[in-house]
Amino acid sequence: MMRHSFVRLLQGSPSMSTLSSFRGGLRTIGTALFFCGVCALNLGLADDVTTSPPLTSAQLDRLVIEAAKLDDADLADVVTDEQYLRRVSLDLIGRQPTPDELAVFLLDTSETKRSVAAERLLASPEFGKNWASYWSDVIGYRIPPPELTFLDYTIFEQWLADRINQNAPWDQTVRAILVASGKVKDHPEATFVGFHGADTTRLAAETARVFLSLQIGCAQCHDHPFDEWKREQFHELAAYFVRSSAKMPWNDSSEIEVKDKGKGEYEMPNVADPTKKGTMMVPTFLTGSKLENGKSDIERRTELAAVVANGTNPWFAKAYVNRVWARLMGRGFHEPVDDIGAGNEPQLREVHKPLTASFVESGFDAKELFRTIVNSKAYQQRLTSNPSLAEKPFAAGRTTKLRGDEVFQSLVTAIELPNVTPPKIEPTKDIRFPPPPKSTKDLVSEIFGFDPSLRPEDISRTLGQAMLLMNNDQLQKQIDAKPASSTVLAKLLAAEEDNAKAVKRLFQLVLARQPSEAETTIALEHVSSVASRPEAFEDLLWSLLNSAEFTTKR
Amino acid sequence: MPASLLDLTVDRTGLTRRREFMASLGVGAGVLTLGWRDLLVAQASELQKQGKSIILLWMDGGPSQYDTFNPKVGSPNQGPARAISTTVPGVQFADFWPQTAMMMDKLAVIRSMRTPEAEHDRAITHVRTGYPPTPALRYPTFGSLVARDREVLDQELPAFVRIGKPRIKTRDVDAGVLGVKYSSFNVDEAGSLPPNVRPVVPADTLRRRLALADRFDSQFSASGGAKEVADKKSIYDRTARFVLSPRLETFDLDREPAPLRDAYGRTNFGQGCLLARRLVEQGVSFVEVISTGDRNDAGWDTHNNGFRDTPYLAAEVDPAYSTLLTDLADRGMLDNTLVVWMGEFGRTPKIKPDGGRDHYAKGWPVVMSGAGVRGGQVIGATDADGIDVTDHAISVADLCQTFCHVMGMKPEDEYQTTDNRPVKLIEGGAVIHELFS
Structure with missing residues (x-):
């Protein structure tokens, strides 16, 4: 039985092209028989990757209806055009639509306008920027700051944004990240290994968590309590990194250099007596695929990259699909998204599986995956105020909090918040480690930022966020309605004498939608209750920026 | 019950x-x-x-035991600092601490900290969280544990405030796995509020705007945004209470008499100690004041020119520390406030040619006062040359157990990490009972 599933895995793989992964695969067969029996059973290898034609959005909807036991009517109730454009713009390009984009979209009468809009967004350079920032957060939130070096992810994000915009296959991108050597400024993909200081145990835990959504970190010290990970397996994974080194310079992280140490084998520490010699480990992947000792750093990491970023292991494609689905749908098949191990019971396995298979089949075509999801009715479901529907998995749309960068970009779109960077302070003999200056974007992103691997319920709003939107003076300057301020608001009021129309434009600007009748009434009541028109509209703009909706994807 | x-x-x-x-x-x-x-x-x-509250006076960089509270008269390791008498016969301090020496009746001087870490980042993590550094888990600093314990329903001021900036930002330790909710509220410079706290419009205008936003939020709540609106409301209510609170005056040091401000010392650290007292007076549970000397980012990390820099650093801390103790005692607050003086480790017995000392984690000092601590005592000892602990080695876990004891927190209480692992507040160690006997 076990052997059968492994063979099927190998045969079903479209990306077994490189020699090294093929070698790894062959070894998998050999070792699985005696080594991986228990864990393979628990991981459900047999049902994971199978060959099938790419999934259409309609097929996806059918799968969701069946798996979530919904009526067709549940999915038919989709969001309005306005709601769709804001949702899909936030998800794909990380900001709300501008009033112009919204107007053009609303005027379009074609039936395919939603998919056309999605296509336009997928082709925008902002798409890559947005998702590079997501992945940079995924990686960066778990990298502790090293001694005396300020980690700057900008170069990595630019590199990744380009890859994503070119729609480079996800497996190739991850391989590049795992294999990279050299200075970060020359080889931005070396950021992952370099920023972790080439630390073997951290890289083992994080490679598994970030790219495979497996939590093997606690197996560093003891066998995993829920999943089947053995302590040896953690350290065998760490052995792939044993010859990597990262030189940490003072201050400037772009000078971090990843290099081959040239020698060394990995030893698993002796738990009973840490002062005693440990056990030498052979680099072995979680499927049982092994590499002999004595290999160079680059050979080790090339082999690791080949077995990790590969559709033949049960986790790589599944992990990516789960993360994208979670961000787009507001909840993952597995929560938290970085734990798809056997100990964590998934939702809608019957959807996750074929969607994953389709992703593998497409050659890890990320844009195709996004396209399939955002064109589905499941993605376009409305929010509900009906509690019983809200509790039912995937029966209605779900709100999510905007990520830090999304909040900043939305502030830029709404009120043209300028991005100001204070001058850089050069190190001196007395002040050797001046923190790098923070731009407005850095500040907003940091304050509103969160680790994207957390479950949505673990991401809380903070005092700092509220204070920034309430009291920040740079923000307040953009709220000024005095004509001399020449802010967006001042121009809007000058151009629009009719208060109801001005209210409508303000809503479109800040919330990317028209106000409801009730909202117009509230707004006009307010305008008439405040003596000065500019002041009344300053209040309105402030209130919309400080509304729960502004920082929420709905 | x-x-x-x-x-x-x-x-x-x-x-x-x-x-x-x-x-x-x-x-x-x-x-x-x-x-x-x-x-x-x-x-x-x-x-x-x-x-109870804690004020932690953090000597960032690791102060020398020889040049503070454990001088070794007659030892070749002592260096130029001379020893002076304190108000307790037989107990001597380095001569950079004349005012603190007069406070000895209020001080319990621990001279026998013995800890495993002698690199800043690792030692800071260990000492400030109670747990040895590990990549597996970002343990919260003790102030965050207190903030979690003292979560107040209708609080106006944060439970955990930090005054001054750590000298090197990359070494900072925060709320870790407890999350930003329990992070410190940071006041970089005593006397001025951090950005975004003080409303930029009159209070009436802000209230009017908040009320308007509430009305829009109700609309969103009714159309499927109920959860987000409820989340937002709870944090906005708390924030509005804070930024509109008359208690923001607590941060305004101009309300203190000039002679008292002078007594604390017109340094960031001195004024920070004064602010710490004002905050504790208003019910803040954990205040940290960081001493870095402000002139450079070496702080107490006096590898080079230590004999030049240490007197300067001590001159900043000595008046502030002693005035704080007097001020707290005068106001009847010392019984409920534990004042802790410490850094992440001590410094080597061996003196470098340029008059500095390297890192050393055997036999370094921590000083405590208040909250039931019996003053006038010395706990533990090192040998005549200050090489190692000879009596009553104290560990980081012992310190944290003691903090828990003072704060009425149970060390065995658990919190959940984001991936649902239970973690005890503190593991191992024992309360240093001599402090209170």
Whole structure:
């Protein structure tokens, strides 16, 4: 039985092209028989990757209806055009639509306008920027700051944004990240290994968590309590990194250099007596695929990259699909998204599986995956105020909090918040480690930022966020309605004498939608209750920026 | 009465409760305000230990034991600092601490810290979280544990405030796995509020705007945004209470008499100590004041030119520390406030040619006062040359156990990490009972 599933895995793989992964695969067969029996059973290898034609959005909807036991009517109730454009713009390009984009979209009468809009967004350079920032957060939130070096992810994000915009296959991108050597400024993909200081145990835990959504970190010290990970397996994974080194310079992280140490084998520490010699480990992947000792750093990491970023292991494609689905749908098949191990019971396995298979089949075509999801009715479901529907998995749309960068970009779109960077302070003999200056974007992103691997319920709003939107003076300057301020608001009021129309434009600007009748009434009541028109509209703009909706994807 | 009621806590701002208590009753926030005092009165003895605060005076970089509170007269390791008498016969300090020496009746000087870490980042993590550094888990700093313990329903000021900036930002330790909710509220410079705290419009305007935003939020709430609106409301209510609070005046040091401000010293650290007193007076549970000397980012990390820099650093701390103790005592606050003086380790017995010392984690000092600590005593000892501990080695876990003891927190209490692992507040160690006997 076990052997059968492994063979099927190998045969079903479209990306077994490189020699090294093929070698790894062959070894998998050999070792699985005696080594991986228990864990393979628990991981459900047999049902994971199978060959099938790419999934259409309609097929996806059918799968969701069946798996979530919904009526067709549940999915038919989709969001309005306005709601769709804001949702899909936030998800794909990380900001709300501008009033112009919204107007053009609303005027379009074609039936395919939603998919056309999605296509336009997928082709925008902002798409890559947005998702590079997501992945940079995924990686960066778990990298502790090293001694005396300020980690700057900008170069990595630019590199990744380009890859994503070119729609480079996800497996190739991850391989590049795992294999990279050299200075970060020359080889931005070396950021992952370099920023972790080439630390073997951290890289083992994080490679598994970030790219495979497996939590093997606690197996560093003891066998995993829920999943089947053995302590040896953690350290065998760490052995792939044993010859990597990262030189940490003072201050400037772009000078971090990843290099081959040239020698060394990995030893698993002796738990009973840490002062005693440990056990030498052979680099072995979680499927049982092994590499002999004595290999160079680059050979080790090339082999690791080949077995990790590969559709033949049960986790790589599944992990990516789960993360994208979670961000787009507001909840993952597995929560938290970085734990798809056997100990964590998934939702809608019957959807996750074929969607994953389709992703593998497409050659890890990320844009195709996004396209399939955002064109589905499941993605376009409305929010509900009906509690019983809200509790039912995937029966209605779900709100999510905007990520830090999304909040900043939305502030830029709404009120043209300028991005100001204070001058850089050069190190001196007395002040050797001046923190790098923070731009407005850095500040907003940091304050509103969160680790994207957390479950949505673990991401809380903070005092700092509220204070920034309430009291920040740079923000307040953009709220000024005095004509001399020449802010967006001042121009809007000058151009629009009719208060109801001005209210409508303000809503479109800040919330990317028209106000409801009730909202117009509230707004006009307010305008008439405040003596000065500019002041009344300053209040309105402030209130919309400080509304729960502004920082929420709905 | 169920045991869970013992989890009630109170502080000077009024009535408080713990999350666990709420959860154990399984009821919403509104209900619990009823009958509060009755419950509290019933638990009066339990509450005696509550209402305590900690002020941590953090000597960033690791001060030399020879040049502070454990001089080794006659040893070749002592260096140029001479020893002076304190108010307790037989106990001597380095001569950079004349005012603190006059406070010895209030001080318990621990001379025997013995810890495993002698690199800044690792030692800071260990000493400030109570746990050895590990990549597996970002343990919270002790102030965040206190903030979690002292979560107040209607609080205006944050429970955990930090004054001054760590000299090197990359070494900072924060709320870790507890999350930003329990992070410190940071005041970089005593006397001025951090950005975004003070409203930029009149209070009436801000209230008017908040009310308007509430009306729009109700609309969103009714159309599927109920959860987000409820989330937002709770944090906005708390934020509005804070930024519109008359207690923001607490941060305004101009309200203190000039002679007192002078006595604390017109340095960031000196004024920080004064602010710490004002905050504790208003019920803040954990205040950290960081000493870095402000001139450079070496702070107390005096590898080079230590004999030049240490007197300067001590001159900043000595008046501030001693004035703080006097001021707290004069106001009757010292009984409820634990004042802790410490850094992440000490410095090597061996003196470098340029008059500095390297890192050393055997036999370094921590000084405590207040909150039941018996002053005038020395705990533990090192040998005549200060090479190692000869009596009563104290560990980081012992220190943290002691902090828990003072704060009425149970070290064995657990919190959940984001991936649902239970972690004890503190593991191992024992309360340093001599402090209180």
